[in-house]
C-alpha cells in the first residue's frame with residue numbers, strides 16, 4: 001500500500017494533510033504552492049497560485065495584499081477553495097472553507113521576518129491595480145529600498161494573513177488506468193465523515 005493510502009487510515013483530515021504535506025516537502029520543488037479559487041460579486045470564479053505559510057489550530061494560513069482582487073472577491077463571498085497538486089506523487093488535495101483575516105499581530109510578525117526587499121515590494125504594491133509601466137514600479141521599489149536602507153520598513157496595514165477554515169477536504173491519488181482514488185471528508189454533527197468517491 002502506498003504511503004498516501006496508509007495515511008488515509010486516519011479519521012482526521014488535518015493529520016492526513018500534515019502527513020501528505022511532509023511527504024511533499026521532501027519530494028516536490030514547490031510543495032507550498034496551491035491554487036486559491038474565489039468568486040467575485042457577479043459569481044464569476046477566479047483562481048491564482050499562492051504559497052501556504054502554515055497550518056495552525058486547524059486553519060490554513062497564507063499572506064497577501066488586502067488591496068488585491070482576491071481580497072475584494074472575498075469581501076463579497078468569504079467562501080473559497082484551495083487546491084494542492086503534488087505531481088511527483090500524483091496526488092491532489094482540495095480544501096473548501098471560509099476565509100477570515102489574521103490578526104495584525106500575526107501579519108506584522110510575519111512581515112518583519114521577511115527580507116527587506118520583499119517588505120518593500122509589499123509596501124509599494126497596490127496589488128491587482130493597473131500600473132503605468134514596469135520602469136515606474138522598479139524605480140518606486142529602488143527609491144523605497146534606498147529610503148529605508150538604515151531603517152526598518154514600516155508594516156503596511158493593507159498587507160497580511162488570511163486563514164481558510166476547512167469545512168471539506170478531498171484527497172485524490174492517481175490510479176492505474178485512471179482508476180483514481182478519492183476520499184471526501186465533511187463534518188456531520190461535529191465529526192469528520194470520510195466517503196470514498198468514484199474517480
Ligand SMILES: Cc1cc2nc3c(=O)[nH]c(=O)nc-3n(C[C@H](O)[C@H](O)[C@H](O)COP(=O)(O)O)c2cc1C
Pocket residue numbers: 033046047048049050051052062063064065068069070071127128
Ligand atoms: C508560485 C507563485 C506563488 C505566489 N505566491 C503568492 C502569495 O503567497 N501571495 C500573493 O499575494 N500572491 C502570490 N502570487 C501571485 C498571485 O498568483 C497573484 O498574481 C496575486 O496574488 C494577485 O492575484 P489577484 O489579482 O487575484 O488578487 C504567487 C504566484 C506564483 C506563480
